[in-house]
Amino acid sequence: MGCVFVKQGVSVTPAVDHSVDSERNSSITNKNKKKKKDSGESVGLSWSEVGESGRTSLNGGNESLSFRLGNLSKYVEGEQAAAGWPAWLSAVASEAIHGWVPLRSDAFEKLDKIGQGTYSSVFRAKEIETGKIVALKKVRFDNFEPESVRFMAREIMILRRLDHPNIIKLESLITSRLSCSIYLVFEYMEHDVTGLLSKPEINFTESQIKCYMKQLLSGLEHCHSRGVMHRDIKGSNLLVNNEGILKVADFGLANFCNSGSKQPLTSRVVTLWYRPPELLLGSTDYGPSVDIWSVGCVFGEFLVGKPILKGRTEVVIPIFSKC
Known part of the structure; x- marks a missing residue:
């Protein structure tokens, strides 16, 4: 439980100590990472190779490695296109969406606008099938410039890396092969x-x-x-x-x-x-x-x-x- 407030007054319940859960989650995450590595499931570059502008870089390497990575990149892009991701996104941000399938926009009903930023708008919405209330963050792009898309992809990669009760959870993404926009689906607060x-x-x-x-x-x-x-x-x-x-x-x-x-x-x-x-x-x-x-x-x-x-x-x- 957290710090509960009500209309007539404010009451507090002790905050839960999540340190044990965090250690357990970290252990599980490390095991999953090792499992993916052993099975060849991991695709793309490491998280730490994403720079300030969202660019990725390979240190060292050779022409043969570049050729193999190029073929792998084309395979991944084809796989993601079949899953429903737009080409402009998978071309520059394949790691951010790896392993996910996009949701359809008609699966949600926008209720009202609850936030506005320089590059995004946030809406309160309802998932039609379940009635669950969520927050949809619509990301705007600068003419789909690769740097702009990479910048957005970095946010997605970071959110997917984090898993904690006091960190907002990214639940899914909304887009399609024909879409010119992307929504991030969050739990509603x-x-x-x-x-x-x-x-x-x-x-x-x-x-x-x-x-x-x-x-x-x-x-x-x-x-x-x-x-x-x-x-x-x-x-x-x-x-x-x-x-x-x-x-x-x-x-x-x-x-x-x-x-x-x-x-x-x-x-x-x-x-x-x-x-x-x-x-x-x-x-x-x-x-x-x-x-x-x-x-x-x-x-x-x-x-x-x-x-x-x-x-x-x-x-x-x-x-x-x-x-």
């Missing part, structure tokens, strides 16, 4: 932290704040232990359901940790009010610690009820901002 903090009738107790922070840190620990930086932790990306369970969402800016790679990262990530000093100063070599700064900002926001480092530009954000 009723609230986000920013929305809850904006309601005067809701006052979080210290126990509730501790409960939510524990869930946030537990979800982030899972991300970081799997080499993933979220890079946009803020109240509106922290979703909460009516049972008080918090889940980290929106991995559109997430990336894999550098882990010794010389490829520079962009410093233009993390929403300004939650951006750590190293990114404000333009660093292109950083790690998961950027998420921890943002967590501190969220913690302060829980305590005072509003963002603690508000500012219009990078210059006025640090320390000098007043609560």
Whole structure:
């Protein structure tokens, strides 16, 4: 259970310690990976080979290897086309969709629009067959440029890699061979932290704040232990359901940790009010610690009820901002 709130008051139940479950899930995942490797089931490049722009690269290799990989790539694309994936997607993002079958758009009924971003729109929808409520994230592309598609594919790969009670779950994808769009299907969550903090009738107790922070840190620990930086932790990306369970969402800016790679990262990530000093100063070599700064900002926001480092530009954000 999570931090439950009701209309007349707020009650808290202890947050579940998922550390044992995480270790067990990690063990199962490792066994599955080994099984796939032994059976030849694994196709494509490793997760860590996806760069900042979404590009993949092979170190070393030779012409013979390139030829074999080329033939394998064509086989995989043909297999994915038969499964119903559009060619523009499988051509540049085959690993992201490997092993999945797309759902049809007419399997869902859109109910209302619940979110809008720079590159996406989010809808509350109902699965017609089961009546289950889900969230549909429609991704927009820049004329289907390969870089734009790879960027989206990285988010899918990251979401498929993560499996934790405090991480939003990607359930499936909606598209077709003739489709010019793609929807990500997520479990539906009723609230986000920013929305809850904006309601005067809701006052979080210290126990509730501790409960939510524990869930946030537990979800982030899972991300970081799997080499993933979220890079946009803020109240509106922290979703909460009516049972008080918090889940980290929106991995559109997430990336894999550098882990010794010389490829520079962009410093233009993390929403300004939650951006750590190293990114404000333009660093292109950083790690998961950027998420921890943002967590501190969220913690302060829980305590005072509003963002603690508000500012219009990078210059006025640090320390000098007043609560």
